[in-house]
Amino acid sequence: MRISLDRQSEVPLYLQIKKNLRQAILSGGLPADTRLPSSRQLARDLGVNRITVDTAYAELEAEGLVYSRMGSGTYVLPLLEPIKTHTTSSHPVWPAWQQELAKNNPARTGNSALNRIRSTEKRQWIDFSVGVGDERLFPEDEFRKVLQRVMRQDGVDAMTYGDVCGYAPLRQTISQIFASQGLLISPDQILITSGSQQALALVSQVLLQPGDTVFVESPTYGYALVLFQSHHVRIMSVPVDDGGMRVDELEKMLQQATPKLIYTIPNFHNPTGSCLNSHRRRQLITLADRHNVPIMEDDFVGDLRYDGQAQPALKSLDPGGRVIYVSTFSKMLMPGLRVGFLSAEGPVFDSLVESKRVHDLATSNLFQHALHSYITVGRYQAHLRVSCQVYRKRRDTILLAIRRYLPADVQFTPPAGGFFLWMKLPEGCVAENLLEASARQGVLFAPGNEFFVSPQEGASYVRLGFASLTPEEIEEGMRRLGKVMFLTKHPNPL
Amino acid sequence: MRISLDRQSEVPLYLQIKKNLRQAILSGGLPADTRLPSSRQLARDLGVNRITVDTAYAELEAEGLVYSRMGSGTYVLPLLEPIKTHTTSSHPVWPAWQQELAKNNPARTGNSALNRIRSTEKRQWIDFSVGVGDERLFPEDEFRKVLQRVMRQDGVDAMTYGDVCGYAPLRQTISQIFASQGLLISPDQILITSGSQQALALVSQVLLQPGDTVFVESPTYGYALVLFQSHHVRIMSVPVDDGGMRVDELEKMLQQATPKLIYTIPNFHNPTGSCLNSHRRRQLITLADRHNVPIMEDDFVGDLRYDGQAQPALKSLDPGGRVIYVSTFSKMLMPGLRVGFLSAEGPVFDSLVESKRVHDLATSNLFQHALHSYITVGRYQAHLRVSCQVYRKRRDTILLAIRRYLPADVQFTPPAGGFFLWMKLPEGCVAENLLEASARQGVLFAPGNEFFVSPQEGASYVRLGFASLTPEEIEEGMRRLGKVMFLTKHPNPL
Numbered sequence: 001m002r003i004s005l006d007r008q009s010e011v012p013l014y015l016q017i018k019k020n021l022r023q024a025i026l027s028g029g030l031p032a033d034t035r036l037p038s039s040r041q042l043a044r045d046l047g048v049n050r051i052t053v054d055t056a057y058a059e060l061e062a063e064g065l066v067y068s069r070m071g072s073g074t075y076v077l078p079l080l081e082p083i084k085t086h087t088t089s090s091h092p093v094w095p096a097w098q099q100e101l102a103k104n105n106p107a108r109t110g111n112s113a114l115n116r117i118r119s120t121e122k123r124q125w126i127d128f129s130v131g132v133g134d135e136r137l138f139p140e141d142e143f144r145k146v147l148q149r150v151m152r153q154d155g156v157d158a159m160t161y162g163d164v165c166g167y168a169p170l171r172q173t174i175s176q177i178f179a180s181q182g183l184l185i186s187p188d189q190i191l192i193t194s195g196s197q198q199a200l201a202l203v204s205q206v207l208l209q210p211g212d213t214v215f216v217e218s219p220t221y222g223y224a225l226v227l228f229q230s231h232h233v234r235i236m237s238v239p240v241d242d243g244g245m246r247v248d249e250l251e252k253m254l255q256q257a258t259p260k261l262i263y264t265i266p267n268f269h270n271p272t273g274s275c276l277n278s279h280r281r282r283q284l285i286t287l288a289d290r291h292n293v294p295i296m297e298d299d300f301v302g303d304l305r306y307d308g309q310a311q312p313a314l315k316s317l318d319p320g321g322r323v324i325y326v327s328t329f330s331k332m333l334m335p336g337l338r339v340g341f342l343s344a345e346g347p348v349f350d351s352l353v354e355s356k357r358v359h360d361l362a363t364s365n366l367f368q369h370a371l372h373s374y375i376t377v378g379r380y381q382a383h384l385r386v387s388c389q390v391y392r393k394r395r396d397t398i399l400l401a402i403r404r405y406l407p408a409d410v411q412f413t414p415p416a417g418g419f420f421l422w423m424k425l426p427e428g429c430v431a432e433n434l435l436e437a438s439a440r441q442g443v444l445f446a447p448g449n450e451f452f453v454s455p456q457e458g459a460s461y462v463r464l465g466f467a468s469l470t471p472e473e474i475e476e477g478m479r480r481l482g483k484v485m486f487l488t489k490h491p492n493p494l
Numbered sequence: 495m496r497i498s499l500d501r502q503s504e505v506p507l508y509l510q511i512k513k514n515l516r517q518a519i520l521s522g523g524l525p526a527d528t529r530l531p532s533s534r535q536l537a538r539d540l541g542v543n544r545i546t547v548d549t550a551y552a553e554l555e556a557e558g559l560v561y562s563r564m565g566s567g568t569y570v571l572p573l574l575e576p577i578k579t580h581t582t583s584s585h586p587v588w589p590a591w592q593q594e595l596a597k598n599n600p601a602r603t604g605n606s607a608l609n610r611i612r613s614t615e616k617r618q619w620i621d622f623s624v625g626v627g628d629e630r631l632f633p634e635d636e637f638r639k640v641l642q643r644v645m646r647q648d649g650v651d652a653m654t655y656g657d658v659c660g661y662a663p664l665r666q667t668i669s670q671i672f673a674s675q676g677l678l679i680s681p682d683q684i685l686i687t688s689g690s691q692q693a694l695a696l697v698s699q700v701l702l703q704p705g706d707t708v709f710v711e712s713p714t715y716g717y718a719l720v721l722f723q724s725h726h727v728r729i730m731s732v733p734v735d736d737g738g739m740r741v742d743e744l745e746k747m748l749q750q751a752t753p754k755l756i757y758t759i760p761n762f763h764n765p766t767g768s769c770l771n772s773h774r775r776r777q778l779i780t781l782a783d784r785h786n787v788p789i790m791e792d793d794f795v796g797d798l799r800y801d802g803q804a805q806p807a808l809k810s811l812d813p814g815g816r817v818i819y820v821s822t823f824s825k826m827l828m829p830g831l832r833v834g835f836l837s838a839e840g841p842v843f844d845s846l847v848e849s850k851r852v853h854d855l856a857t858s859n860l861f862q863h864a865l866h867s868y869i870t871v872g873r874y875q876a877h878l879r880v881s882c883q884v885y886r887k888r889r890d891t892i893l894l895a896i897r898r899y900l901p902a903d904v905q906f907t908p909p910a911g912g913f914f915l916w917m918k919l920p921e922g923c924v925a926e927n928l929l930e931a932s933a934r935q936g937v938l939f940a941p942g943n944e945f946f947v948s949p950q951e952g953a954s955y956v957r958l959g960f961a962s963l964t965p966e967e968i969e970e971g972m973r974r975l976g977k978v979m980f981l982t983k984h985p986n987p988l
Contacts, residue, residue, distance in 0.1 A: 058872065061870065061871060061872030062870040062872050062873070064667070064870060064871045064872075067871050067875050068875060077670065077674055077871065078673045078678065093814075094814070094815045094841065095783065095815060095816055096786045097701075097754075097786050097788055098815050098841050098842055101700070101701075101841045101845055102840075102841035102844075132654075136650065140645070140650055147641065147642075147645070148641075148642055151641070152638070155634055156629045156828075159831065160626075160629055160828070172558075173558070179571055184572065193854075194688055194854040194857075195854050195855055197853070197855045198853060198854040201852060201853045201854065205724065206595070207595075209726075223851065223852055223855070226852050227852040230849060230852055232703070292589055292590045292591050293591070294589075294591055294592075320588070321588045321589060321592050322589055334650075334653040337858065337860075338855075338856070338857070338858045346596075347592050347593070347596035350596075354720070354724070355724060357717065357720070358691070358695060358717055358720050358721040358724055359691070359695045360687075360688040360691050360692040360832065361689055362832070363688075364832045364861065366831075366861075367858065367860075376555065376556040376557070376558060377571065378552065378558075378561060378562070379556070381561055381563075
């Protein structure tokens, strides 16, 4: 192989060799599977040290352009660009089972208006559709140090499969955090999951069969609906008002159908932001018990309260084994950690543990070690205090901004905590159309459709998530949204 | 509050205060919910600086003994020891739905002979039951540095929800690794999962309904069986020999039943260690295609080959959309990472992505960033070379040790790669009894039962995992096992 080297150049020889080979590979001059000369051979050909060639090869290998096979030499890899499965290039006929699947399982979430907009345009959004807290509040440096320390201290231990129920000391910490909120739960009754979404999935797997009935609030968390739909169950909706689930309606519905599960978000409900009042909490437990129906209590932001008095968790009213409690660190701390948990007792807990095992064996052990090392009850409470201060201010900002910039005939109830404000649009204003228009102004929100079993019920609602945006972003976002709403109402301002 | 302080002592005052309060809390002298005096007040009472008291309180809080409520003071937490849900202490009557669950879903894995022994006795085992590689080979320091760098560089980005399909650059790396093994898969057809176990779970969720039929190899991976059972499907077993799945038997079975899935482990099969020969690979694809049945190819250790020639992946023979390929970094690198992946095309890929979303939204983003940063094709190949060298030696060691220490009438085929050696015990020797006896000598292995739909079929088999033990441990373990087998055969050596 002949490579012309410039020995007067400031570019090191190994880099010259590398660049030369790189170009030959990228241009197709050295096609895939070509065996490069041995480094000994090439060094001799070029009159350079063998280490120089080895270094060049190592860099090409690191870039994924070549690979070395033990004892057999270095080969050119196929280029990434033209890598396509034969199938995608030739538009194959899918087997019949695939065609069947395409008919029966129309993908839902990927086709939502929001996902469509997000995937077609990359820009800096003012994004009220987000359902998480502010990543900027995360104590990044501190957590990095903790992770570092844990890896040093626990070493390989933190990197192996852990207990299927989760890292025991972390479960103890969770139990203590519960205790500080008046909820007595033994660490043995806690199962760590990959975010609260997995907890929902495990409960569904254990309790639901195709054809079963599930009661949910209407509206409710969109991915819970998609999850239940994937289990081919009948979903029936219990209406929600400012006091949370309409338990009187629930009672009527229980006369007509016996669900296998009641799914509820009693605190700072997604999407409405409402809280189940304390009277209804007791009624709900009593009804579920009388009708022999398990309750799944999704308490994803239960302790982010900005005003008023905390309500007891349904779990704390549970006479024993009636309520499966689900929560998460993702919303409070960092979504990317994917650490949630559930608590339950009785045979269902064993079934949930078993289900966790077959779903993914266990949740990433290292993060659990790190979380345990990072979170003490005190630190959790401190983080909570700061989060509440910051998010309360944002809630107040969005309330003021709505009054200032949006038409007077939007309807909403100020939320007392959590992430969401649920708003009814003025007569004739359709959320998905508004989204198209506001996206052009760089503003996103969650249209109401995705929170209902029958999407059209949500056509005139929007969910505004305010926790992840700064007051300035909130102000600017509402200003733009107001402008869009005004223009939509008065399409020809001239 | 009166605390006696020793001002002559070398113990700092804040520690004296802390110890004193700690004892009072642990002894019950300060019961839960007691409000501690304000730090200002206590500092005055004791004649110390207020910071001294604050420090003592902060340490108590970090230990989970007290918590502070904003603006309201510091309170004693309930002690962890006596925390029990009312339900576990009072042996409640579970609701009817729980009793039903206990009847229909007897937990299986938790009750296995192996798990029973492990949970009753904590000791240093020589553990041949392990199904992973050697954690000691993991480049711990290097990976820690990578993780550190990624957290600095990508910061909060690495800690948010990522793409549901997984971190795009990591999917590119995987595509390149595939390419280096002759398998052309576009990054767009790769879905990152929480270990390969989750990939199995997603495929099951998408393809299986209660009452459906699944074909598996007999024996096969135990947690796959438990997973399928949790979907309430009928499991039918295709026998395996030294050439892998008996495709001739499969053909007969396909005359009788049409399964919704064929699950196969073609390389270094779990538990038998056998490889599907190349003729049968082509037959299998053809049969599955003719009968319109999807294949799930579980390639958990496919590239850990110690002798002989690599076979093409089933996926590489796929005419398009027939094979769902599943693999993992857990086995090669570190189980605690929980990063696996699957590849498929057509409508089923979209359904799998959708299923991933409802199962846990996405896999931990930080580890994906770190893995991407750590793994290049070259590094992967290098790690593979080292692993093969190390594990080949261990495989050779166990073969020699079996010949040296075990009775001559054990039967096995030396595996050409992977983690497992599958052994038939001498006539009359029952694996679970042998396990009881060998556990007393500190040696564990996986009894054959857990790999069969009808556990008794495995009664005279054991699976020996050799990859995670050093040659010395393997030698010593086989010596002890041999002794136990000799004693079992000749219970009264006198």
